[in-house]
Amino acid sequence: MPTYEVFLKPDGKDGFFHAGSLDAPDDEMAALYCRETYIRRGEGVQAWLVARQHIVTLDPKELEVTAHRQHASNDGSVVAQRRRARRQAGTE
Amino acid sequence: MTSAIFRNSPPPEINDAAATILLALADDEFMMGHRHSEWLGLSPFLEEDLTTASIGQDEFGHARALYALIWPSWEMRDADVVRRPPGSWRSCALTEMAGVPWEKSLIRHWLYDLIEPFRWTSATTAYGASATGLSALAERVECEEHFHRAHATALVQRLGAVDTARMRLQHALDDVAPTAMALLHELDSIDASQGAAATQAVLEAAQQASLKITHVSPTVIDRRVRHADAESALRQFVDVVAFDPDARW
Numbered sequence: 001m002p003t004y005e006v007f008l009k010p011d012g013k014d015g016f017f018h019a020g021s022l023d024a025p026d027d028e029m030a031a032l033y034c035r036e037t038y039i040r041r042g043e044g045v046q047a048w049l050v051a052r053q054h055i056v057t058l059d060p061k062e063l064e065v066t067a068h069r070q071h072a073s074n075d076g077s078v079v080a081q082r083r084r085a086r087r088q089a090g091t092e
Numbered sequence: 093m094t095s096a097i098f099r100n101s102p103p104p105e106i107n108d109a110a111a112t113i114l115l116a117l118a119d120d121e122f123m124m125g126h127r128h129s130e131w132l133g134l135s136p137f138l139e140e141d142l143t144t145a146s147i148g149q150d151e152f153g154h155a156r157a158l159y160a161l162i163w164p165s166w167e168m169r170d171a172d173v174v175r176r177p178p179g180s181w182r183s184c185a186l187t188e189m190a191g192v193p194w195e196k197s198l199i200r201h202w203l204y205d206l207i208e209p210f211r212w213t214s215a216t217t218a219y220g221a222s223a224t225g226l227s228a229l230a231e232r233v234e235c236e237e238h239f240h241r242a243h244a245t246a247l248v249q250r251l252g253a254v255d256t257a258r259m260r261l262q263h264a265l266d267d268v269a270p271t272a273m274a275l276l277h278e279l280d281s282i283d284a285s286q287g288a289a290a291t292q293a294v295l296e297a298a299q300q301a302s303l304k305i306t307h308v309s310p311t312v313i314d315r316r317v318r319h320a321d322a323e324s325a326l327r328q329f330v331d332v333v334a335f336d337p338d339a340r341w
Contacts, residue, residue, distance in 0.1 A: 022138075022139050023137065023138070023139055025250055028246055029246050029247070029250070032143070032239065032242055032243050032246060033140075033142075033143055035239060036139075036142060036143035036146040036147070036239070036243070037139055037142040037146070040146055
């Protein structure tokens with residue numbers, strides 16, 4: 001049986017989140033099982049079901065390097081430090 | 093004797109036609125809830141397991157709402173409902189019989205839920221004006237029953253498309269059909285138009301699933317008499333209540 005990934009959107013401003021997965025023979029039964037297993041108590045106002053085979057998956061190894069790219073995660077502290085120094089020196 | 097059985101006051105006697113019909117529906121829903129719950133942890137796969145339990149819980153909810161409608165002034169606890177003596181129950185053989193193997197349970201779920209909306213329509217047509225809250229309850233129940241039917245129908249159709257599965261379903265249907273036909277016959281005798289519509293719905297569903305319902309002369313349901321399998325179920329209810337008599341459910 002194909003595996004489906006379940007995404008739910010709670011009421012309010014929050015977007016869809018990944019709620020889990022389920023196995024079902026086809027889309028129609030996946031929708032029925034989703035309702036009875038993931039949205040029994042109003043956990044979502046919208047639901048997406050995606051057959052796992054249709055998900056484009058990226059290679060985790062290719063993602064590893066992005067964790068070490070400090071230049072891509074500028075928190076502004078260097079700029080703030082320089083501006084502070086210039087303010088104190090009376091040049092700003 | 094009843095004062096020893098019932099914790100508060102005993103349920104008032106059922107003496108009008110509306111309550112008789114509604115109690116039959118309520119006890120059928122309760123029994124279905126119980127029979128669904130018996131598959132918790134045992135269904136063929138997880139999704140089916142959770143769905144069966146969820147549907148069973150819905151049925152208990154419908155039963156509870158009906159009991160409150162039938163006995164509005166009785167300070168009812170769920171424990172009192174299950175402490176009724178066997179002769180006070182009004183469920184039928186279709187819902188009382190044990191659902192083993194699994195396909196028998198599925199076929200019962202399918203047939204019972206296919207017939208159910210016509211019983212509600214019949215009850216609301218006859219008593220909706222006099223029984224306060226009945227029409228609103230029927231409407232709410234249908235919101236859930238719609239999905240119960242969709243689940244049973246979808247599953248039976250898919251299994252019906254596979255030769256080995258269809259043989260097992262057909263075997264289960266041959267086993268269950270006489271009790272379902274008795275229920276149809278009962279509905280037909282209460283409300284001919286709903287009885288005919290329900291029969292039509294069942295026959296169409298069977299055809300769509302490539303299953304055959306062999307005609308047998310329908311037996312007349314005597315709801316004062318329990319099916320042999322009901323005894324152990326009723327004993328289990330009382331055992332659960334006795335485990336913690338003060339629990340609020």
